[in-house]
Amino acid sequence: MTQIATPALREWIVQQTAAGFSPEQVLSAMVAAGWEAGVAEVTLETTLRDYLRSRAPGADAAVAAPVAPLKASAQAAKSAAGTVPVPTMDLGQSPRMLDAGDRQVTVLSTLASPRVVVLGGLLSDEECDALIAAARPRMARSLTVETKTGGEELNESRTSSGMFFNRGESELIQRIEARIARLVNWPVENGEGMQVLYYGVGAEYKPHYDYFDPAEPGTPTILKRGGQRVGTLVMYLNEPERGGGTTFPDVGLEVAPQRGNAVFFSYDKPDPSTRTLHGGAPVIVGEKWVATKWLRQGVFE
CATH class of the missing domain: 1.10.1240 (Methyltransferase, Methionine Synthase (B12-binding Domains); Chain A, domain 1)
Structure with a gap:
């Protein structure tokens, strides 16, 4: 053509x-x-x-x-x-445990396409409690990135409350960020600030992609702060009684929220072919707290 x-x-x-x-x-x-x-x-x-x-x-x-x-x-x-380098874990010999520096993390399950890794014990119970306690006073209705302008907006598909920690703003955040960087072989400075989200009964985040759509006019503005997103890590800070799993509709996968565990997935291009469509299923009974870390191609400023 x-x-x-x-x-x-x-x-x-x-x-x-x-x-x-x-x-x-x-x-x-x-x-x-x-x-x-x-x-x-x-x-x-x-x-x-x-x-x-x-x-x-x-x-x-x-x-x-x-x-x-x-x-x-x-x-x-x-x-x-096409493809770009992405955060990755050393899974070549099918290890049961991964060295995250100050902590050994369990590999619970993996999926090749999309690349999804479910991790056990990434955070301690004390770290989960501390993140919730630090985030609770700063919570507000969650916003999503508005790719038409590069700003933020309320989105009816996302009914959680949330807040962002600045990168490295406390000893707790620094410790967790260093652990994540070592685990996925990606620089700390390429990470966005950690976001904590709260979901009450009925709250959800409908299926979406985390990368920024290249076709949207606001995307070039967003990409000036570190380039595309190339990886996502969702950490579960508590356990709702029912519901609240992380779903991957394209592959029929749902990860149950279990305290201290996490799910990691990467995407080597901003395209649906990565099959990284995912969402937060509605909470049916109880409440859900999660911490999310998005990773960029370059230094996030």
Whole structure:
């Protein structure tokens, strides 16, 4: 299929560049939208070059800075369109236990596609209680990321209450973040702040994806803070009497919420083919507290 650079596309490229997005980010967005990486690279380079020349005829030196990184960007964009490195655990020899630094964590079950790992004893009872106690005074109605603008919004599909800890804000948070980083072989600084959520009876989070949809106009703004999400870790801080499991509808899997346990899953591209559609089933009896850690491609700031 021939791909043609329309005037509207070229105008969009100029607008995104003028808004402060790097050539790498613009190129990745084009590839994520379906452009072949090589075609996107040429289109982006010629568009920027023509635009700069129209503003300052003969100023070839001014073109070099924004255009020079594009060869490397093309390779990065190909990775963005396909697979990228993701957090992972060393499961090569089917271990029963994993070394998380200050704690041995049990491998309860694994799934290859999507890559899901259910972990036992990631948190102690005391850590679960401490997270709930620290979070409780700061709870508010949960928001979701608004990918049309890059902001946040109330969403009727998410009926929990929640709050975020700043990364490393206390000794407790630092200890857990270091444990997670070692467990999934991913830098602490690539993690978002830990979120604690509370679900009462009937509260749920309907099935969704954690990555940011490349087709949404607000996604480039979101990606400026660390790139795409590539992994999720949900930690259970208590046990509702009934309901409240973490569901994966595409593969018919439900993980029961058990105190101190966790479920980890990763996704190597922002696409439904990863089969990482998941949700929080309604709480039927009791209440549910969870802590969620999202992991980004790069440093989250």
